[in-house]
Amino acid sequence: MIEVEGLEVVWGRGTRAHRAVAGVSFEVPAGGTFGLVGESGSGKSTVLKAIVGLAPISAGEIRLAGRPLGTRRGKDFRRTVQMVFQDPYGSLHPRHTVDRVLAEACAIHGLDRPEARILRILEEVGLGPAFRFRYPHELSGGQRQRVAIARALIVEPRLLLLDEPTSALDVSVQAEILNLLLDLEEAHGLSWIFVSHNLAVVAQMCTRIAIMNNGRIVEQATAEQLARDELAEPYSRQLLAASRGYDRAVAGTLVNYD
Amino acid sequence: MSGLRAWLEAPVPASRAHARAQAWWLAWCAFRANPIAMVGLGLVLLLLVTALFAPWLAGRSPIEQDLANRLAPPSAVHWLGTDELGRDIWARIVWGSRITLAIVGIVVVIVGPLGLLVGTVAGYLGGWVDTVLMRLTDVFLAFPRLILALALAAALGPGIENAILAIAVTAWPPYARLARAETLTIRNSDFIAAAIVQGASTPRILLGHVVPLCLSSVIVRLTLDMAGIILTAAGLGFLGLGAQPPAPEWGAMIASGRQYVLDQWWVAAMPGAAIFLVSLGFNLLGDGLRDVLDPKGGRG
């Protein structure tokens, strides 16, 4: 579905240049679910932004269905690849109703029968027609994320990029949203790249996982390998150990991998 | 009435128009709770009503002279007295409200959209577009209003249209700056990123996403500036650069009444009071609007 090869993203110029991504390569097959895990500053969100055109690509190549992406992303790309953002309170325009958000997506791509599509997608994300004309401030965090997911899915993409979609939500709401995503994946045969700092969430949602640190991929593994604690790299092992809750002994062994 | 109210307060809006009406109703309820803002609104509405119904409210012509009766004090016949040519001051003020309203209205219609356009484009696109547009804004900001009005009057002849032009040309830069500042804060938000990822074109993003968020501060600033615009127009009229005689423009009335201010104070004081009331009204309205449209944090 998508192949990333040697991706480098550098923000700024000259002495203030900051290399956010320093040579990242991975691939996601059609229908595959891929996770990117890392701490803050690891570059995981920047990889998504680079794919979608929000970050400048300084080196490397991204191929979608075999064809390399140019500097601009066209309308076809926008229909094929969609994104769900982290902050439910920031990713919806405060003055637009849910209906406006979804209708705009249809209008941009000239989709037919927008009315029917809007109603159907609202049902699919578990909201229903009563939410159609609400404003974001009238919705809870979980409801806003459902709207964000609806916005991404209404154009019928093949690849979904999820940037920490549940990090800002309560644990119980997170479970509902993750289940919703899994249901939608099954129903529509979606592929996705799921970015998170939470290993447990990524293991739940993806079959293959890459652990990033300092702009590079440290290790790639399957979810089963993660579950069986079969990681090779010391950074990955450390991340896994630190993700199991507080342990004084573990805390004493942590090393800075900058 | 209860049916309408129930419709406006229904928990689930049934259509786009319904949702929008409900949002307006909530904003109105919040505005209504502020008594000072309501006073401001009342004064502005008074101006509108006066301008609209001028022929009936004035009762007589504003330019009809009655030299036998010049400089008469306020009485039952002439409610606010007469000026140096025997014209009824009340009638002149009432008819003058149309001129005031026209000045304010035309300036707003030019300045608001122009400032928004320049500011949002500069803020959103950044780079050399931003630099060029902002330097252009600086050029216009450097002009002092009255000097420019004098220059235009010298070039094009005195008159109310040129006064309006002079005011508009010098009034738009602060709005461009305001719109640009607002645009810079929202340019990096997730919802703008989401719109880009959806495939929205730049004009669509600017008009549909950026401008609505800049609109509240621009509207508030406009209402607060209107007082200043009225005073500037009055100043130009005072200098003889605005409306020409016998047009009953309030500033010109003060200018001509200036020489009689000690003995026949009403000739200058009445139009002065009218200017004061209208400026106050816009000021209070602007304050009230700011509280409703721009709450700190809270509703977006």
Added chain:
Amino acid sequence: MAEPSARARTELSRLTGAALHPLVEVADLRVRFPTHRGPIEAVRGVSFTMGAERLGIVGESGSGKSTVGRALLGLVPPPGEVTAERLVVDGIDVPRAGPRTLRELRGGRASMVLQDPKFSLNPVMRVGVQIVEAVRRHRRIGRREARERAMAMLEAVRIREPARVFRAFPHELSGGMGQRVMIAMMLVAEPRLLIADEPTSALDVTVQMQVLAILDDLVAARGMGLVFISHDLELVASFCDRVLVMYDGRIVETCRARELAAARHPYTRGLLGCLPRLDTPARRLPTLRRDPAWTARR
């Protein structure tokens, strides 16, 4: 504070689970916020006592846990109304205390560490100055001694170059270092109680571990009590001695941390169940079904 007896006191408190000399006594705490839509009750009758132990308060957003933490220091902002049958922190009756007593309480006898050091440290003052100010407000010592104590505190939170950090501004520090500075500032006046409101939620997992280890060591060494407020049930269960689970303004469960897996209240069980697990990834996560009975008026 002589170390052995402090440690002994802590151990004894941990073993008995109850305080010999309670550090905090709360009985029927209620906090109400009047809004134009009617009053919102953030806390509805919370009661607990604690000694020199680590008490975790867990809940989701809206459960009232942060409000409880603030009420302990009298920091509930107006128009919030705080009423309690009993609210005593380190012997001070908080609702009835005057402003001077409250100032003595806050920072001197009980302190609070918040989530984001960017918002809790003064951005225009150097970090060291803020710590010195904190200690001089509560202890009558000279400037030189205050500076020495501040430096000692920075070393105690394992900052490697204390002199450099002393002169730094808050924005020059990373998240983890900022939190450590926060902890230093809050502990420099040697309070007996520390309230930590989501102290590590904004930090990466490895940094989180390190900061918690520092808190662990400091609290144990000084025989302090710690109230750890968080939404992270697993973290609280592994870090604290006792856990209070809050839902909708009430405590629905109280238990020892290591007995959390055997929790009885359906909300706690539901919350535990819907966490994604590293070792046993489930196909679908069980979700929480909220029972209105949990919020029913008692």
